[in-house]
Amino acid sequence: MYQCLHTLNFSFKNYAFPTEWKNGYITPIHKDLKNDCIDNLRPITQTDVHSKVSEGFMYDRLHIQIIDKLNPHQYNHSKLIHALSDLGVNHHDIYRVAEFLRQRTQCTRDKNIVSNLLSISNGTPQGTKLACLLFIVLVDKILKSFYEKFHNETNTMKAFVDDMCVAEVVKYGCLPI
Secondary structure, three states, X not given: OHHHHHHHHHHHHOOOOOHHHHEEEEEEEEOXXXXXXXXXXXXXXXXXXXXXXXXXXXXXXXXXXXXXXXXXXEEOOXXXXXXXXXXXXOHHHHHHHHHHHOOEEEEEEEOOEEOOOEEEOOOOOOOOHHHHHHHHXXXXXXXXXHHHHHOXXXXXXXXXXXXXXXXXXXXXXXXXX
């Protein structure tokens, strides 16, 4: 227990994220009952428990700094760093996020079969605590530009962002009586 706390404190103080915490083990999970197609798999990344604890601290620190600055009408590496900076995130926290994303590796694991670890150079591992928050940060600027362009007294803009759709404008008109 003491070693874990020491490592976490060292990690935060020195903007370090131990290499073994950066390994992601992807488990392919079927999105629905159809398990006959590879396109129907969702990659869920499992990471080291210490990584999850550290991510939890980073998530809390980032969330409190940016939640009031993100587009309120949505739910749900270098560009990300610039986006965090534009939102006014503390530079120490930005360094920690950059280190969390730098030199990550992942492999696929299904039952007892594990592929070789490969380096990943972009994105955040799906299934990690920070992935959703960092994704929202990346698309926030896009959503704000849509909102500024299309929102008015007669158009109410709401957005749901996932890996298939960024935004859709729906105009509601008066129905004939």
